[in-house]
Amino acid sequence: MQILNKEQVINNVQKQFLKTTLPDINIGDRVSVGVKIIEGNKERVQYYQGNIIAKKNGGINTTITVRTVLQGIGVERVFLIHSPKIDSIEILRSSKVRRAKLYYLRGLKGKASRLKQRFN
Template sequence: MKNFNNQKIINDFQQQYLKKDFPKIQVGDNIRVGVKIIEGNKERVQFYEGTLIAIKNSSINKTITVRKVLQGIGVERIFLIHSPKIASLTVLKSAKIRRAKLYYLRSRKGKASRLKQRFN
């Protein structure tokens, strides 16, 4: 009996489900995520726009946390990047940041929560 490398088999299986058409994203980017919504028998794309405050995991389990402020209340949503529910991902602006997670934005309001823009 051959000795199989289990991790290699799992990685090869996951490769077919990874999305390759997404742009390179970084924490601090202002992004727009298109989410597929099913209402009855109709399907549409709803956009969620905000600041990317965290990226977790890797490969098929990669998730991003997007934060936006709606009527003075902060709303965060976690997206599984390689999910079939994610239709599109667009980078609107980038910011100069020095941290891996921007959780400190949760306690800031108004102008204090602005990030310095990075021009590419």
């Protein structure tokens, strides 16, 4: 009989809920995130497109921050990628970046905020 400490027990429970079908997500990627929305007794998927400006790794608590500009106003959302509310994540385009966090995009407007495309 093996005795497990608290950390091992938590890790074993979290492994069951990790998604294995996620694409390889990088900073600077333009993604489309499908979020399940429940309205009354109906459920639908709403897509949110934008650039990933930050990623925080933490096992089941891994998050990405997606930024888009709607009608001249910057909108950012933080998504818990292993959440059951996330239906799909699709990479539309990859970009060349030299930073781990792209917070400098918040201060740029128009064409200045474009990122160079990376071809694989």
